[in-house]
Amino acid sequence: MDAVGDDELLALLEDEYARAIIAELTTGPMSVSELCTACEMSDPTAYRRLDRLEAADLVAERQAVDPDGHHYKRYVATVEDVTVTFVDGTYDIAVTRSSQDPADRFTDLFQGLS
Numbered sequence: 001m002d003a004v005g006d007d008e009l010l011a012l013l014e015d016e017y018a019r020a021i022i023a024e025l026t027t028g029p030m031s032v033s034e035l036c037t038a039c040e041m042s043d044p045t046a047y048r049r050l051d052r053l054e055a056a057d058l059v060a061e062r063q064a065v066d067p068d069g070h071h072y073k074r075y076v077a078t079v080e081d082v083t084v085t086f087v088d089g090t091y092d093i094a095v096t097r098s099s100q101d102p103a104d105r106f107t108d109l110f111q112g113l114s
Helices: 006-014 016-025 032-039 043-055 102-111
Strands: 059-065 071-077 079-087 090-097
Touching: 006 016, 006 079, 006 090, 016 032, 016 043, 016 059, 016 071, 032 043, 032 071, 043 059
Parallel strands: none
Antiparallel strands: 059 071, 079 090
């Protein structure tokens, strides 16, 4: 795990709002407003969770452009799988990241325009 430790990652995934955000983002990039509606949470709650999820490298922020040329943020899930393994009195957490090559990021950017 890069930015957070195993215990912090488990605590984050224990949070129902954090899990809901990741689950929604597996369907495609979303703005904070879209996440608030889909997950039934307030803006401050969404921003707090997104900050923690970004620090844990489980979601990423992407810039999008609306048809009027205005820029806004959309978020994407960067995680596909989290596995906890218990062996010999210890545990280990493995995180499988999504593939986000430049072509995927380009597609994500313009999906919001359609």
